[in-house]
Amino acid sequence: MISNDDGIHAKGLAELVEVASEFGDVLVVAPNTARSGMSKAITVEVPVRIKKIHDGEHLESYSCTGTPVDCIKIALDKLVDRKPDLILSGINHGSNASVSVHYSGTMGAIIEACIHDVPAIGFSLCDYRPDADFSLMKDGMRQIISETLKNSLPTGTCLNVNAPMGTPKGIRVCRQGDGLWVNEFEKRTDPHNHDYYWITGYYQSLDNGSLDTDNHALAEGYISIVPTQIDMTNHQAIETLKKWNFQ
């Protein structure tokens, strides 16, 4: 099963379907329009609709008016009669490395899949252009899909895979890099003299020279894999906080 956050018509989705079809039958359930930066948002205020787009023997596809997470939820609840062998998302047009895992709709879908205990991989290419060239990362994708099907994944863990522009030098298993987006809003004034703000800004790495992060691997020209878990507890901090003074 496949979803994404750039929408059902994105080039990256078509390229992911192509690679996935080499491994088995494919069900696509993707947003009907671009839903970038939707994170793990769910649609609660309005209902969601789905529409069959394609009905082939080995490929079925639906568009959905909801978020990437809604796509996974509604597909698992209403469209399949068994758990898929694998859920993929992407290929995202743009990096989802480091802290971007939190805002990413691509990874939102994958974390939702992981919550439902299905092995899941999010793929992103560090190229935001609509006509980005995904061909150079496909060999790496095949290896990662193949090894995931063979070895499965630790419980509660999915994969955040990012590829650099150009021919990757290889594949590296990494930790999530440290960093943040800064200077994020650009102020403009509308014709009626009211201010409005566009989100923008740049990524600031806080890796301080660490060699084991996804951002470092990407900068060096490697595909990065971060094993990403749904348990967000800082387990070490539990003992620290237990010493706090509560009555």
Added chain:
Amino acid sequence: MISNDDGIHAKGLAELVEVASEFGDVLVVAPNTARSGMSKAITVEVPVRIKKIHDGEHLESYSCTGTPVDCIKIALDKLVDRKPDLILSGINHGSNASVSVHYSGTMGAIIEACIHDVPAIGFSLCDYRPDADFSLMKDGMRQIISETLKNSLPTGTCLNVNAPMGTPKGIRVCRQGDGLWVNEFEKRTDPHNHDYYWITGYYQSLDNGSLDTDNHALAEGYISIVPTQIDMTNHQAIETLKKWNFQ
């Protein structure tokens, strides 16, 4: 600084402002309407606007057309000239325990604050009603805020605090419970004979009797604190995946 996901007019926000005002000056930046289930979504397709609602000596408040994360980002970028001492979110009308931390806009704001290295606490009450009674959890909130200001928090770590209905028996530091939401969409048919789906369903615990989870603490009548981290890497899995067969 305070935000939430139930919107600027929610009762829970007013109650949080009341408690926070005991500790210092307060800046509120909250969505202009309910934005439940927005997770860490950011607004990229349309611009965001902010509007000053209140301008007092010790309390200033703004509504924002964006998501909870947008509220934190725009406030830090445009409304303050130094980092706040503490960022709070809530009090959410409804639980954000266990896996709900992923979908929660309340916790989205807090994780964003944490990414910006500001100590941050999300508060939720396990009562979805608009007129929920938040008074019984306030003593616990004061203790948690006070201890956080005194001890600060480990880097990259924020707090997910949930309170049970009724008088809490005390405060427990916990790990994030295991579970998921199941049977999530209810199908209906519109007057034009097209299907649509409302998100719904119930929470299924997978705690298997564990005594150290937030859900268990809440079920026992305690306020739960989960130290929640922005690093989603499964560090143990890195060594496992390094053994996979990549060329």
